[in-house]
Amino acid sequence: MTIINPSSNYGTVTIVGVGLIGASLGLALKKAGVVTKVLGVGRSKENLDQALKMGAIDGVVDLVEATKQSDVIVLCVPVAQMRAAFEVMEPHLESRTMLTDAGSIKGDVILAAKEVLGKKACQFVPAHPIAGGAQHGACAAKADLFQGKQTIICPLQENSPEDTALVAGFWESAGSVVKKIGVVQHDAIYAAVSHLPHILSYALMASVVNSEDADQKLGHVGAGFKDFTRIAASSPEMWRDICLGNRTAILKELDQYLLIVNHMRKLIAENDGAGLEKLFNKASKARQDLDASE
Secondary structure, eight states: OOOOBTTTBOOEEEEESOSHHHHHHHHHHHHHTOOSEEEEEOSOHHHHHHHHHTTSOSEEOOHHHHHHHOSEEEEOSOGGGHHHHHHHHGGGOOTTOEEEEOOSOOHHHHHHHHHHHGGGGGGEEOEEEOOOOSSOSGGGOOTTTTTTOEEEEOOOTTSOHHHHHHHHHHHHHTTOEEEEOOHHHHHHHHIIIIIHHHHHHHHHHHHHHTSTTHHHHHTTOOHHHHHHHGGGGSOHHHHHHHHHHTHHHHHHHHHHHHHHHHHHHHHHHTTOHHHHHHHHHHHHHHHHHHHHTO
């Protein structure tokens, strides 16, 4: 059981992976005044130096030293790297230290935590902040990145109510609105509303770039193309890992999307204006309703 008082201070927090999410979290926690110190762990000296310069972290340590010093550790690395991080931390993990993460998939991460941490997995409360941006790295970080945005937590059966509440409060202190859902539901939902859109954005960019007249096409893009492909500027490493880690749910969504695309192709090929308009009207109304609900 952690000794941190969630209503006051989270002590020494280490952020593993000080990119857009990690550096923004450091800025948010420090702005809220709920930490004693924020440490950074990362691979890129340039990125860590940037995080130090902008005040997102107070110092740089390796993961072993961070594990020994920290009250809270947040894993903001690509999901495929989390197992290795758990393996480094496990021998040095104190019972007082809480772990959480910022991964976009939860099933593979939770499996890794349980297999590597064993009984210590009760100290890990999985999370997924629904915040980000097209750019990546500490240079893109913002203190208000999480303000008013959802953070999903997927508590383990092994988590105590107190520790779940502590991690929820931790993310709330950064500005998030915390919601709890199950891991299977999480990965199915975000395959549809997050992972698939990124895949389609990358696919459109790849389609245009690989065409014979790519320069001409890219020289005449408008706002619609730029809006649709904005997220294709996101971290390729991160999205590679997400696609592979959540492949079953993503393939299901891709198959459904391809059915719709093939149906639209058929309507266009058959010059079926009424059919196209009907499909477009349904989609348009759903999108307008989405805006109205916010």
